[in-house]
Amino acid sequence: MKKLISLAAVAIVGVLLALVLIPSKAAAPAFTLPDLQGRTVSNADLQGKVSFINFWFPSCPGCVTEMPKVIKMAKDYQGKNFQVLGIAEPIDQIESVQQYVRDYGLPFRVMYDGDKTIGKAFGTQVYPTSFLIGKNGEILKTFVGEPDFAALYRQIDQELEK
Numbered sequence: 001m002k003k004l005i006s007l008a009a010v011a012i013v014g015v016l017l018a019l020v021l022i023p024s025k026a027a028a029p030a031f032t033l034p035d036l037q038g039r040t041v042s043n044a045d046l047q048g049k050v051s052f053i054n055f056w057f058p059s060c061p062g063c064v065t066e067m068p069k070v071i072k073m074a075k076d077y078q079g080k081n082f083q084v085l086g087i088a089e090p091i092d093q094i095e096s097v098q099q100y101v102r103d104y105g106l107p108f109r110v111m112y113d114g115d116k117t118i119g120k121a122f123g124t125q126v127y128p129t130s131f132l133i134g135k136n137g138e139i140l141k142t143f144v145g146e147p148d149f150a151a152l153y154r155q156i157d158q159e160l161e162k
Contacts, residue, residue, distance in 0.1 A: 025138035028053075028131065029121035033087070033111040036098060041085060041111055043137055050082045050159045051133040052152075055113075055124045057091040058100040063128040066146040067104065070130075073149065073156075074108045081135070081160055084108035089119050089127060134159055 032042040045051075054070055056063035074084040086108055088097040094112045101110050113119050122131065130143040132155060141155065 025134070025140060028133050028137050028139055029118075031118045031121060033113065033118055035109045035111050036101060039109075041109055045083075045085075046133050046137045048081070048135055050135060050156055051085060052083070052130060052156075053085045053087060053122075053133060054128060054130045055087050055089055055119055055122065056128045057089045058096045059092050060127045062145060066128055067106075069146070069149050071104065071107060073153070074106075076153075077156065078107070082156060086110040087118055088112050089116060089124070090114050091127075132156070132159075135162065 028043060028046060030043050032040060035041050052070070052073065056067070058064070070084060070086075084107075086106060088094075088110060090113060094114070097110065097112055100106075111118075122129075126144060128143075128145065130147060131139050132141040132143070132152070134140050140159065143152075
């Protein structure tokens with residue numbers, strides 16, 4: 001009987017340690033921002049979808065290099081439970097962002113973070129920075145710079161299967 005109680009106590013301690021030591025996935029910061037068409041985008045738009053949030057600006061060399069791949073990804077997953085959200089940081093004027101969106105036909109919602117509130121909430125410091133968000137609004141992965149898109153596609157596929 002003592003062995004059984006000891007084993008139960010060890011198991012309980014093990015579970016408690018695992019809960020403390022294994023990091024849980026953080027929720028995406030709360031945000032509300034109008035897109036370039038004036039429609040509000042917020043955390044509520046993340047629920048039930050796998051989301052890729054890309055922080056960028058038009059004069060950023062790395063952002064411009066990765067953008068065709070982000071556009072392709074948005075098109076590849078069109079009609080699936082996936083979305084791309086672009087959040088342009090105010091390094092460039094909003095008119096430059098609007099012109100870029102028109103010139104390159106970005107097939108996803110784009111917001112302008114005029115006072116960097118959303119970028120600060122997500123902790124962005126360099127660009128491009130992107131976040132893969134799960135269906136429950138949790139941050140699954142952070143990408144500083146261009147992601148490995150083949151690996152990203154695999155992760156998106158896995159999340160969509162859940």
